[in-house]
Structure formats: structure tokens, C-alpha cells
Amino acid sequence: MAKETKVGNGGLPHHFPNKTGLPDGLFMREMYMLRQDMLASQQKDLAVSGRRASVLA
Secondary structure, three states: OHHHHOOOOOOOHHHOOOOOHHHHHHHHHHHHHHHHHHHHHHHHHHHHHOOOOOOOO
């Protein structure tokens, strides 16, 4: 992972509070991105159907 982020092996843990910080951060980011995708899809569907809903909002 350090290679892909262009951060040295020693520098990567520096950005996270503990061992689980990196996986937790990745998980939270993915959940955020999934929610954004779902909201965008919902808005697109609502625009087509002309209805309004707040299931995910």
C-alpha cells in the first residue's frame, strides 16, 4: 500500500492513530462512497419517476 500511495513504509503508520486506523479508514471511505453512489442513483431514479423520497438522506 505504501508503494501505491508513494509514502514510505515508515510514513504510512504515522498518518493513523493505531494499527486498525488504516483498515478502518478505508472501510469508512468505501461506505461513504457507496452511500454517495446510492444517493446519486436514487436522485436519478426520482428524476425519471417524478417522485420524491428520502430513504437514504
